[in-house]
């Protein structure tokens with residue numbers, strides 16, 4: 536008899552309870568200037584096997600930090616209609632897709648004063664600052680498509696740039712949200728077919744769409760995962776001005792590959808550059824069978840139409856992040872989770888890339904431990920001045936901690952380790968939500 540799927544075992548397994556704890560024990564010092572909530576989302580299936588790691592109910596884990604203290608931890612389900620029993624995919628009688636509500640399990644961000652839990656099949660779901668669910672957010676009725684779990688935040692304009700992809704036409708729609716939180720532009724972008732478009736790139740002036748060969752096939756719906764690797768689809772990067780339309784998109788062919796997550800994208804001497812974790816192939820079977828991805832550069836020459844590709848490092852990695860003050864702008868540093876060689880989901884430590892020197896520093900938390908995504912939080916002025924926050928799981932004692940590393944002293948002992956009242960399962964993405972000023 537087959538064992539449980541990996542996402543129901545070890546620290547991938549869900550936690551059963553919603554817990555609250557106050558005045559957490561801190562070893563070390565939390566910088567006093569930090570005031571906000573560290574939030575992370577993930578798949579925490581509440582009713583047995585959801586069929587895939589990506590499909591469990593969304594659960595948020597948050598630690599509130601203020602005045603050098605960790606004043607609370609709490610974990611809460613995102614209270615969605617799907618969690619209450621609605622189908623994940625809902626087609627209305629007129630054939631249109633109802634995107635109102637999904638599992639909201641992938642990311643959690645803050646924009647224009649709202650915390651939004653995100654999953655790429657649905658509208659954002661608004662969350663309050665105590666992790667309670669407010670409900671679906673459709674930008675005052677203007678959003679009619681799904682909304683990516685990986686919007687980008689322009690440090691210059693304050694805009695939130697996003698898109699929605701889906702398996703029925705229109706397959707791809709671009710969205711631009713103002714600093715104030717108003718959905719000011721939605722544009723249908725033509726692509727040949729429905730592909731799984733998990734993330735995208737944004738530079739100071741451009742959008743980079745990734746139309747890569749993980750394709751929706753209706754005949755695979757019954758298997759639980761309708762998107763599968765199909766290199767016959769081809770692979771293309773599409774570059775569009777940020778205020779452009781479908782007519783402005785220039786498409787550039789690349790070798791078939793997959794990218795779940797860029798680290799960052801920017802412009803340089805007539806090129807649009809995207810540094811991303813590139814996989815040779817994904818979604819042919821279980822995520823465990825994928826060869827791990829590695830950091831890779833795509834440099835698109837807008838004048839000649841050529842795309843130069845370059846491996847930046849040979850370490851297996853995922854969950855790349857950048858200092859949010861450099862999002863869309865040239866960056867020197869990036870942070871990610873290191874993976875055990877040969878295993879796509881063996882989380883081994885945190886990595887810091889210096890893209891100028893090519894050096895990579897690692898922070899290893901010791902045997903039988905593993906971090907979730909490391910989130911850079913600025914303190915001070917310059918790039919890399921700040922801390923990297925993460926939940927870290929200690930397998931020997933089946934417990935997790937909330938850990939802060941000094942980004943500029945990356946491999947040294949953490950500056951603070953915060954005890955948590957329960958383990959935090961490996962999840963997907965998170966962010967720092969500063970207190971409103």
Ligand SMILES: [Fe+2]
Nearest residue numbers: 733795796964
């Ligand atoms: Fe993601």
